[in-house]
Amino acid sequence: MAALITPLGRKTLGLLRVLGHHATFFADLVRNMPSVVRRPYLAVAQVHAIGNLSLLIIVASGLAVGFVLALQMYYALSRYGAAESLGLVVNLSLVRELGPVVSALLFAGRAGTSLTAEIGLMKAGEQLAAMDMMAIDPRSRVLAPRFIGGIVSMPILAIMFSAIGILGAYVVAVLLIGVDAGNFWSIMQSGVDVWRDVGNGIVKSIVFGVICTFVALYQGYETQATPEGVAHATTKTVVISSLAILAMDFVLTALMFSTT
Amino acid sequence: MTRADPFVEIDHVIFGYDASRTILNDVSLSFERGRVTAILGGSGCGKTTLLRLIGGVFPATSGQVRIEGEVVDATNREQLFRLRRRLGMLFQFGALFTDLSVFENVAFPLREHTDLDETMIRDIVLMKLNAVGLRGAAPLAISEVSGGMARRVALARAIALDPELIMYDEPFAGLDPISMGVAANLIRTLNDSTGATSLVVSHDVQECFTICDYAYLMSSQGRVVAHGRPEELSASEDPEVRQFIRGEPDGPVRFHYPARPLAEDFGIRA
Numbered sequence: 001m002a003a004l005i006t007p008l009g010r011k012t013l014g015l016l017r018v019l020g021h022h023a024t025f026f027a028d029l030v031r032n033m034p035s036v037v038r039r040p041y042l043a044v045a046q047v048h049a050i051g052n053l054s055l056l057i058i059v060a061s062g063l064a065v066g067f068v069l070a071l072q073m074y075y076a077l078s079r080y081g082a083a084e085s086l087g088l089v090v091n092l093s094l095v096r097e098l099g100p101v102v103s104a105l106l107f108a109g110r111a112g113t114s115l116t117a118e119i120g121l122m123k124a125g126e127q128l129a130a131m132d133m134m135a136i137d138p139r140s141r142v143l144a145p146r147f148i149g150g151i152v153s154m155p156i157l158a159i160m161f162s163a164i165g166i167l168g169a170y171v172v173a174v175l176l177i178g179v180d181a182g183n184f185w186s187i188m189q190s191g192v193d194v195w196r197d198v199g200n201g202i203v204k205s206i207v208f209g210v211i212c213t214f215v216a217l218y219q220g221y222e223t224q225a226t227p228e229g230v231a232h233a234t235t236k237t238v239v240i241s242s243l244a245i246l247a248m249d250f251v252l253t254a255l256m257f258s259t260t
Numbered sequence: 261m262t263r264a265d266p267f268v269e270i271d272h273v274i275f276g277y278d279a280s281r282t283i284l285n286d287v288s289l290s291f292e293r294g295r296v297t298a299i300l301g302g303s304g305c306g307k308t309t310l311l312r313l314i315g316g317v318f319p320a321t322s323g324q325v326r327i328e329g330e331v332v333d334a335t336n337r338e339q340l341f342r343l344r345r346r347l348g349m350l351f352q353f354g355a356l357f358t359d360l361s362v363f364e365n366v367a368f369p370l371r372e373h374t375d376l377d378e379t380m381i382r383d384i385v386l387m388k389l390n391a392v393g394l395r396g397a398a399p400l401a402i403s404e405v406s407g408g409m410a411r412r413v414a415l416a417r418a419i420a421l422d423p424e425l426i427m428y429d430e431p432f433a434g435l436d437p438i439s440m441g442v443a444a445n446l447i448r449t450l451n452d453s454t455g456a457t458s459l460v461v462s463h464d465v466q467e468c469f470t471i472c473d474y475a476y477l478m479s480s481q482g483r484v485v486a487h488g489r490p491e492e493l494s495a496s497e498d499p500e501v502r503q504f505i506r507g508e509p510d511g512p513v514r515f516h517y518p519a520r521p522l523a524e525d526f527g528i529r530a
Contacts, residue, residue: 125353125355125358126351126352126353126355127355127356127357127358129317129351129355130349130351130355130356130357132317132344133315133317133344133347133349134344134368134369134372134373135340135341135342135344135345135373136369136372136373137337137341141372
């Protein structure tokens with residue numbers, strides 16, 4: 001019996017230790033966020049590095065998703081004579097789900113890996129240790145501005161993804177297929193609730209921003225300071241962030257839209 | 261081993277990164293104020309670990325590290341940061357911030373710890389860079405400076421706030437003979453001109469002996485095997501001291517890592 005319980009207890013303790021470590025790290029990040037008020041330029045630089053430099057992939061992907069979504073929805077809706085609802089369906093799909101989720105997945109791949117590699121290499125090059133020895137807390141100077149930069153950038157990127165996606169859908173539906181432009185925009189205007197649909201989409205993207213940036217920073221900060229360690233950490237960033245985004249999306253969708 | 265007016269004291273310290281391997285085994289040393297003290301020893305004998313214990317990066321398993329009589333408590337970050345503001349450390353590979361220029365690297369601790377205006381920061385940074393002979397390199401990116409220059413930039417950064425204790429981790433490793441001589445002279449000159457206490461961790465006996473006032477020799481078992489002034493250590497008849505100072509491949513410190521008998525590994529019968 002003891003042979004069964006001992007490994008189970010050891011694994012449980014190990015899991016609790018890992019969870020505790022994550023929770024402590026998260027609390028440290030939150031605790032150090034106010035320090036950025038003293039040096040706002042650090043967070044602004046991170047919004048540029050994380051957000052601005054992710055624009056290309058977000059815009060390109062949003063456009064492609066808008067194109068495909070309009071085509072697929074037109075084929076499906078026209079079969080039931082409901083092609084005039086195309087604008088509404090595309091908009092709701094984008095602002096409620098695809099915008100926040102796809103942009104977060106792209107964010108994890110583009111900005112998350114970049115953050116992990118940057119922090120991991122700073123650790124390998126003893127830059128974080130040097131900062132610590134200078135009595136400068138790297139969590140305050142390096143991690144907190146990046147955490148804020150990620151949280152600020154993510155919803156902006158998700159909004160841009162949705163906006164570009166809607167424009168892409170307009171191009172395909174109205175300009176190529178010939179759906180009535182007035183109908184496309186008016187049904188969207190009447191069927192979409194700014195707070196309930198757009199607002200919840202933004203809340204989702206903020207939560208995803210917290211998840212992606214936290215995972216990326218944690219993996220970078222806790223990485224083994226070797227080339228293999230950094231490579232492993234960047235891979236883990238993408239895998240863990242993606243799974244966490246998908247799981248959290250389900251939870252948030254259930255909470256936000258369960259009454260419709 | 262206590263000497264007059266020690267700035268740093270290491271008192272019967274035992275330390276290991278994990279329970280299975282002891283790195284420092286009941287080590288006691290003291291570093292006198294205003295002097296250059298060298299800690300010599302082969303790779304892996306715990307020299308760098310000793311610097312990390314002084315800086316409070318890790319807590320000692322047992323024993324105490326004291327700076328001016330104050331016990332370093334690695335779990336008390338407030339105390340650590342207060343103590344670390346009085347220390348400067350030169351890392352083995354410089355640990356310069358690669359996203360900042362030479363100037364900004366040296367300005368970094370000044371910007372973080374002081375409210376000096378830009379003109380004052382500029383003057384201090386250029387003075388520190390001038391002290392290490394790199395005033396002209398201020399606008400360069402870190403990727404544009406050589407290994408030896410990077411070490412000097414890191415030294416300028418380490419002394420930016422005029423620390424009372426400067427710790428050098430392998431300052432001569434990987435340097436060409438000219439850069440090595442320059443680095444050694446700088447350590448001595450800076451120590452004498454600023455009145456700081458300097459602690460040099462190295463395995464380069466000759467270079468250390470030319471600049472240090474006192475030296476400790478550590479064994480691979482993490483113990484202090486000898487200490488004294490350079491001339492005393494040079495004259496020592498202790499076999500381990502002689503082997504290290506003369507760079508003999510075999511002696512009390514074995515050339516071969518412990519292994520099974522050669523005949524057994526190669527399947528040779530007696």
